[in-house]
Each structure stands twice: as C-alpha cells, then as structure tokens.
Amino acid sequence: xxxxxxxxxxxxxxxxxxxxxxxxxxxxxxxxxxxxxxxxxxxxxxxxxxxxxxxxxxxxxxxxxxxxxxxxxxxxxxxxxxxxxxxxxxxxxxxxxxxxxxxxxxxxxxxxxxxxxxxxxxxxxxxxxxxxxxxxxxxxxxxxxxxxxxxxxxxxxxxxxxxxxxxxxxxxxxxxxxxxxxxxxxxxxxxxxxxxxxxxxxxxxxxxxxxxxxxxxxxxxxxxxxxxxxxxxxxxxxxxxxxxxxxxxxxxxxxxxxxxxxxxxxxxxxxxxxxxxxxxxxxxxxxxxxxxxxxxxxxxxxxxxxxxxxxxxxxxxxxxx
Numbered sequence: 001x002x003x004x005x006x007x008x009x010x011x012x013x014x015x016x017x018x019x020x021x022x023x024x025x026x027x028x029x030x031x032x033x034x035x036x037x038x039x040x041x042x043x044x045x046x047x048x049x050x051x052x053x054x055x056x057x058x059x060x061x062x063x064x065x066x067x068x069x070x071x072x073x074x075x076x077x078x079x080x081x082x083x084x085x086x087x088x089x090x091x092x093x094x095x096x097x098x099x100x101x102x103x104x105x106x107x108x109x110x111x112x113x114x115x116x117x118x119x120x121x122x123x124x125x126x127x128x129x130x131x132x133x134x135x136x137x138x139x140x141x142x143x144x145x146x147x148x149x150x151x152x153x154x155x156x157x158x159x160x161x162x163x164x165x166x167x168x169x170x171x172x173x174x175x176x177x178x179x180x181x182x183x184x185x186x187x188x189x190x191x192x193x194x195x196x197x198x199x200x201x202x203x204x205x206x207x208x209x210x211x212x213x214x215x216x217x218x219x220x221x222x223x224x225x226x227x228x229x230x231x232x233x234x235x236x237x238x239x240x241x242x243x244x245x246x247x248x249x250x251x252x253x254x255x256x257x258x259x260x261x262x263x264x265x266x267x268x269x270x271x272x273x274x275x276x277x278x279x280x281x282x283x284x285x286x287x288x289x290x291x292x293x294x295x296x297x298x299x300x301x302x303x304x305x306x307x308x309x310x311x312x313x314x315x316x317x318x319x320x321x
Contacts, residue, residue: 029061031087049062083259092161096308097160114263117266117292120274126199127219129192129216132199149176155188161246166179249301263295
C-alpha cells in the first residue's frame, strides 16, 4: 500500500471509530449471567438491563449460562466478538476466586476481559439457625471456642465467596468450626432453617427475608456499614470482630478488544443507571449497595480480591469441587 493510501486508510479508520461509538448499540445487547436465574447476580443484571434498555431504545437481553461456578458463562463471553454486543455481568467469584481455585480455566483470566464498571457491592450476613444457642457474635465466639469443631457452617460450595468469608471470620476470631458444603445456596438455606447446620454466610439479598420473617437469626453483616435492608443487624466490626469484612460484588466486563469508545459509553451509562433513584432504591431494597466507578478502579478491586482470596485458598489448601 502506498503512503497516500495508508494515510487515507488511517484517516478513514479514525473517522469510523467515533461513528461506531455514536451508533452503538444499533441492535440488542446480550448480557450474559454466568449463573442460574434468581440469584443476586441475576437479579442485579435484570435491574440494570431494564434501565439501559429504556435509555438506549435497544434491548439488553439477559441470558443465563450457568455452570461450573460461572466458568461456562465467562468462557462464552471471552470467546464472543469484541464489538460491545456480548457482555458479562460477573461477581467476585468469577473474577477473583476462580483463577486461584482452579488450576486451569478455558480462558486466560488476565487477558480475556476488559473491565467496564462496578455495579454494586453485595454484603454478606452471618445467619444462625433458630435452634442454635448463641444470639450474638460475642456469644458465638465464646461458644465455638469451648467446642472446637462442633459448630457447623454451611456454604453454597467449597471455595465460593461465602465459604471464604467464613474462613476469614474464623481466622479473625480464633475459632475452629466445621464446614458443610452444599451444591448451591438454596439447599444450604433449607438445612439452616431446619437446624441441620448452625451457621451460614450468604448475601443480604438472599437472607434478609428469612431474618425479617423470624426464620433465621441475623448475627452480623460483613460490610463496613450496616445494611439498610437489615438496619438492626450490627456489622462484624461493631460486634468486636476486626479485619473480617468480606462479601461479594457485581461488575460489568466486556471481551478483551472491545473498542475503548464503547467501554467509555458503557461506563458512563452504568454510572448513570446506578445513580437513578428508582434503580438505587431497588438495589438497596434487595440488600445491595449501589457502587459504580471507573474501569481502572474495577481492575484494582479485582486484583486486590484475587490476592486476598488467593492467599486463603493456598493457606487452606482448598480445591475446586
């Protein structure tokens, strides 16, 4: 190609990129949820999708591709064309736990995705069966220390963020409890309510209804602040447990190579969406904490949690189920 031809091609490309960004989205956008319907990630995805659909005049279609702890859905997005029309809504498990828990993933977690924005934080609440004697964190710690290994805690699966949150709690309190992993949060919650297990860390979204109905006891939330959905439940710090904050969060990712102009528009629209009163109120009512930001801030969060949870996984010798 001659120099003038190269110059012309470069000029045309430079004009095409802004034009692409201005016309995007020109067709429906698929938002892949790498989990089954009904969970915190799915509910948040549908809340955000409804808002963006209204803003764009184009549908944002939520597609559930559950399986393998979020790996199947994440892999589908990693392989998608990086044009902004296939996106991933992920939680801390997909981005910052799976890379440490699994020896091999079908995609390279360091290079497969481009961060877009955090959407919200999902604080956890430590719940106890109604039949479990302790009624506070102080009583729980004292009880567990007199009966090492006797107290049982459920989780939605070995190596998931609820499990790792419980491991952080044990390290912070000097207690030793017995882990009972389940295949999902639903069965774990059922056995907790029936008294088959003593404790469970789960998202406020999943647990607040049962606590309000008196079916479970809320001992503490794992966030820095009390949760509006459970205003009477103290934080772990308020209950005397320091450096044990943990939980999950939900964020938007795009396939690596997605045009920067599209990433910028998505980031701006997500930040706007979570600031709209009805969206904020809906997320807060579900137990989430609306919290957007920049792609750089999201990448820093992913990296920090990968270091944190990776250390716990290595120290405890945890393996994927």
